[in-house]
Amino acid sequence: MNLLSMRVDVPSGSMTERDSDAEKRAVLQAEISQAARLTEMDKVGSAFAHELNQPLAAIVNYLQACHRLLQDQPTPVTLRVRQALEKAVGQADRASQIIRNLRDLIHKPEAERRLEDIGAIVLDAVTLTHAEADAAGVALHLTGGVGLPRVYIAKLDMHVVLLHLIRNGIEAMAQSPQRDLTIETARTADGSAQVRIIDRGAGLPAEVTERLFQPFVTTKPTGLGAGLSICRTIVEAHGGRIEATPNPDGGTIFSFTIPSAE
Numbered sequence: 001m002n003l004l005s006m007r008v009d010v011p012s013g014s015m016t017e018r019d020s021d022a023e024k025r026a027v028l029q030a031e032i033s034q035a036a037r038l039t040e041m042d043k044v045g046s047a048f049a050h051e052l053n054q055p056l057a058a059i060v061n062y063l064q065a066c067h068r069l070l071q072d073q074p075t076p077v078t079l080r081v082r083q084a085l086e087k088a089v090g091q092a093d094r095a096s097q098i099i100r101n102l103r104d105l106i107h108k109p110e111a112e113r114r115l116e117d118i119g120a121i122v123l124d125a126v127t128l129t130h131a132e133a134d135a136a137g138v139a140l141h142l143t144g145g146v147g148l149p150r151v152y153i154a155k156l157d158m159h160v161v162l163l164h165l166i167r168n169g170i171e172a173m174a175q176s177p178q179r180d181l182t183i184e185t186a187r188t189a190d191g192s193a194q195v196r197i198i199d200r201g202a203g204l205p206a207e208v209t210e211r212l213f214q215p216f217v218t219t220k221p222t223g224l225g226a227g228l229s230i231c232r233t234i235v236e237a238h239g240g241r242i243e244a245t246p247n248p249d250g251g252t253i254f255s256f257t258i259p260s261a262e
């Protein structure tokens with residue numbers, strides 16, 4: 001069953017209906033971009049805070065060690081050095097505080113979760129990426145969709161995951177002779193909803209496989225390396241799992257599950 005061609009290639013209804021469909025898509029697209037940006041800022045903010053806090057803590061430790069070493073040599077010079085060291089500790093603490101404030105500022109509020117039809121969300125995500133895939137010469141195929149459980153999720157967050165994975169798949173096939181991206185939905189043995197994004201690209205570069213879902217891991221010249229780490233954060237926050245496996249036909253399969261709400 002090719003849901004995509006039903007929905008995208010054979011538009012039906014009057015002109016006004018199609019116009020309002022396009023409007024709804026534009027609104028959804030804007031909301032997803034906003035959600036993606038917030039998640040990205042949150043993620044990058046947390047990673048920076050974490051990365052910067054460690055060296056800052058080390059700086060404070062070294063300064064305090066120097067301060068103690070000079071304690072037993074009270075000369076006018078060491079007194080001034082010790083005062084300067086105290087000020088340096090104060091400034092390092094201030095920097096830590098600024099990082100914490102920044103982190104709180106961009107931390108996005110928990111998106112609201114509702115009972116949703118994952119099949120409909122996948123269909124929307126495919127519709128939204130259709131033009132992008134077309135421009136890259138990639139054919140999108142949507143399969144499965146039978147007996148999917150209802151899931152309790154934040155819709156926009158789920159779109160962020162799907163769009164990241166679809167985009168990665170499209171980018172991975174830039175040099176491929178065969179550019180097919182299949183998005184497959186299914187119900188797993190334990191009743192969860194499963195989405196698989198199957199590309200025919202070159203496969204995962206060896207240097208990233210171990211750290212694939214960590215922030216700032218990228219092989220792309222202009223990549224941030226935020227995409228997959230954001231996907232994992234969102235999927236796991238929903239009680240699901242995400243993984244990547246080689247596609248036996250060549251390429252990569254990204255697969256994630258979301259527990260059933262039933």
Ligand SMILES: Nc1ncnc2c1ncn2[C@@H]1O[C@H](COP(=O)(O)OP(=O)(O)OP(=O)(O)O)[C@@H](O)[C@H]1O
Nearest residue numbers: 168169172203204218219220223224225226227228
């Ligand atoms: N479908 C895929 N096929 C092959 N390699 C992939 C695929 N998806 C991701 N990768 C590899 O994993 C790396 C990390 O992906 P991730 O989405 O986290 O960051 P990115 O795409 O490089 O940058 P961005 O932050 O813009 O998403 C990529 O740079 C690429 O090397």
Ligand SMILES: [Mg+2]
Nearest residue numbers: 164168227228
């Ligand atoms: Mg990416």
